[in-house]
Amino acid sequence: MASTALKASSSLCVRPAQSQPKISGSRSVSLPINRKACPSLTSRRGLKICCAAKPETVDKVCKIVKKQLALPDDSSLSGESKFSALGADSLDTVEIVMGLEEEFGISVEEESAQAITTVQEAADMIEKLIEKKGA
Amino acid sequence: MKVPCCLFRNFSYVPPPPLVPVQLPSSGEAHLWYVVPDEVKDPSLLSQYMDILSPCEKENVLSFRGEGLKKAAVLARALVRTTIARYQINGHVNPGSLKFCKNKYGKPELHWEHDLGKPEHKVHFNLSHTSSLIACAIAVNSLIGIDVEDKQRKLKSNLVSFARRYFTPHEVKVLSSIQDPELQRQHFIKLWTLKESYVKALGRGFSAQPFKTFTIRIRESESGDICALNCLDNKAGITVECMDDPNRLSKNWEFATMELMGSHYAAVCMENSAAHQTDQGSYPMRLIVRKTIPFVKDELVS
Numbered sequence: 330m331a332s333t334a335l336k337a338s339s340s341l342c343v344r345p346a347q348s349q350p351k352i353s354g355s356r357s358v359s360l361p362i363n364r365k366a367c368p369s370l371t372s373r374r375g376l377k378i379c380c381a382a383k384p385e386t387v388d389k390v391c392k393i394v395k396k397q398l399a400l401p402d403d404s405s406l407s408g409e410s411k412f413s414a415l416g417a418d419s420l421d422t423v424e425i426v427m428g429l430e431e432e433f434g435i436s437v438e439e440e441s442a443q444a445i446t447t448v449q450e451a452a453d454m455i456e457k458l459i460e461k462k463g464a
Numbered sequence: 465m466k467v468p469c470c471l472f473r474n475f476s477y478v479p480p481p482p483l484v485p486v487q488l489p490s491s492g493e494a495h496l497w498y499v500v501p502d503e504v505k506d507p508s509l510l511s512q513y514m515d516i517l518s519p520c521e522k523e524n525v526l527s528f529r530g531e532g533l534k535k536a537a538v539l540a541r542a543l544v545r546t547t548i549a550r551y552q553i554n555g556h557v558n559p560g561s562l563k564f565c566k567n568k569y570g571k572p573e574l575h576w577e578h579d580l581g582k583p584e585h586k587v588h589f590n591l592s593h594t595s596s597l598i599a600c601a602i603a604v605n606s607l608i609g610i611d612v613e614d615k616q617r618k619l620k621s622n623l624v625s626f627a628r629r630y631f632t633p634h635e636v637k638v639l640s641s642i643q644d645p646e647l648q649r650q651h652f653i654k655l656w657t658l659k660e661s662y663v664k665a666l667g668r669g670f671s672a673q674p675f676k677t678f679t680i681r682i683r684e685s686e687s688g689d690i691c692a693l694n695c696l697d698n699k700a701g702i703t704v705e706c707m708d709d710p711n712r713l714s715k716n717w718e719f720a721t722m723e724l725m726g727s728h729y730a731a732v733c734m735e736n737s738a739a740h741q742t743d744q745g746s747y748p749m750r751l752i753v754r755k756t757i758p759f760v761k762d763e764l765v766s
Contacts, residue, residue, distance in 0.1 A: 397620060414528050416595065420613070420656060423630065427621050439630060439674040 382408075382452035390451045393428040397421055408449035422446075429455060435462065480516050480559055481759040485552045488585060488604050493750040494734050496610065497547045498599040498724055501536050504757055510535065512759060513542035516560035532595060540593050543600050546758035548574060548587060551602075571667035590664050597728045607735040609665030611657040612728050615650070623652050631655070632679040632707065650729075654721055655680060657731035662704055662717065665733040679705045680719075704733075718749040724765075725755075 391406040398415055400406075406415075412422055426442040429435070429451060435458040445451045489495050504510065514522065517538065525537040545559035563575035574587055588603045592612045601610035619626060627636045635655060642648040658680045663673050683701030702719035721731045734749055753765040 411527070414533070416529070416533050418594070419660065420617070420619075424620050424626075427626065427629065439676055442630075 382449070382456045386452045386456055387448060389432060390429065390448050390455070393432060394425055394448060394451075397425045397428060406448060408447065408452065410448045411446055412448075413446065425451070433459060435459060478515065480512060480546075483546055483550045483559070483759065484762055486550045488551050488587070489602060489752070490750075491605070491737050492718075493603070493752065494606075494608060494720070494732055495547075495602040496599060496730070496732060496751060496753045497543065497602070497756050498597055498612075498730075498753075499539055499543050499756055499758065500597055500725065501532075501539055502596065504535070504539060509757075509759065510538060513538050516545050516558075517541050518560075518564075536593055536595060536598060540591055540598050542758055543598055543756070544589060544591055547600050547602060547756075548589060551587065567667055569668040569672065571664075571669075592660075592664075592730075594728065597724060599724070599730060601732050601734075603734050606737055607665045607667060609661040609663065609667075609733045610730065611660035611664065612724065612730045613653050613657050615653065615723070615727055615729055617653055618649065619652070623648060627652065630675050631659075632676060634679045634681065638682070654729050654731070655682075657729050658682075658702065658719055658721060658733070661719070661731040661733035665717070665735065677707050679707065681705060720749050720751050722751075722753070724753070 387408050391410075394400070394406060394410070394412065394415065394417075395402065395404060398412075398417055398421060400415065412425065417425065422445065423442055426437050426445060430437055433455050435455060437454070437458065441454060445454060486495075514525070517525065521541045525534055525541070528534045528537050542559075545562050548562055549557045549559035551557075564572050565575040567573050572591075574589065586605050588606060588608050590601050590608050590610045592599050592601075592610045594612055594614050596614060597612055599610055599612045601608050624636065624640055627639050631639070639648060639651060639655070642651055659675050659678070662678065662680070663669075663675075666673055681703050683703075702721065704717050704719070716736050718734050718736055719731065720734075721729065724730050732749070732751065751766070755763045755765050
């Protein structure tokens, strides 16, 4: 039974076994996938079935993104910041993911790597992977 | 928005300036149109571009951070619309009236509501941009994909580590065998654009075709220099091999790689039509390259 997890409180993640990442249109890249049927991390439905990442994780992601995209330190990034809106193309996104792998000591599947579109999605995925690692 | 006072404006609508018409690409032919953002400075021109965008596209433009990115976003959509409008199938086509939709995987496509031309002339397009160049590829009745990258682009990570992580063993082997770091980097960028162009042509998204699932093989030129990829004659030397689906014949896809403006690498991938294949393989893709500033000027490059 799917449970409604409150933000940052529960460690129970109920997701379909096969993750269906949401891809939004980045500049030099393909193809937004509009799979409305699949629950995304930022789904607006009442059922929030994945835990949101800690602020520290989000901050670290922001730092890595700023570095990759050569943004000034004082540029304001938030969880909602979309990589493509910041000027990242697919190569940037993949490099960002590599940077995250190094920083957090995790390993991201290729399919997921090319599908992360926002800072929040990256942070959420990181924490899920860390948790899986520790389990 | 400035408008000559002799024109009557109804809800701010002003018809866009005319575009020089062009013939559709024939079978086995692709057209590449590109625009250089730095050469587009006139605010009223940018305004005209903005005018032909749909409300959805305008909203998307505004979601970009910074004027440079916004401008590139406007140019990209304006390039697609004006380019397709030039082909004037069924008479004059207003670039602002074109409608786009997404295929079931989310790839943008031209919407056929207006029944543009005979059914057998289906126009396919694909767009790619860097901050310094935006390109649009056009084909008829063939899937097409394009990717452009700045020649000077440097990776933050180590090239070979990156390749090991995301490319196939054959590709890593070829890349690692290049001694000169600069040539190696150039090869990497070209390979990246080729792989991207293939995935974009397929139109099913990265999840459906991660880079590790297919190999791009580049046949060496006569001199043995695997980096000599900058003339169109080398088209026949590039093939794709799918690791997971041997039934997907590599001869179904044609590649071309080239330099634009001496500053960018571009790769185009196009599906071969059945009519274009012989027992010996298919004819190489014909590519017509044009540089443009929509509504202002067009220049045939090759």
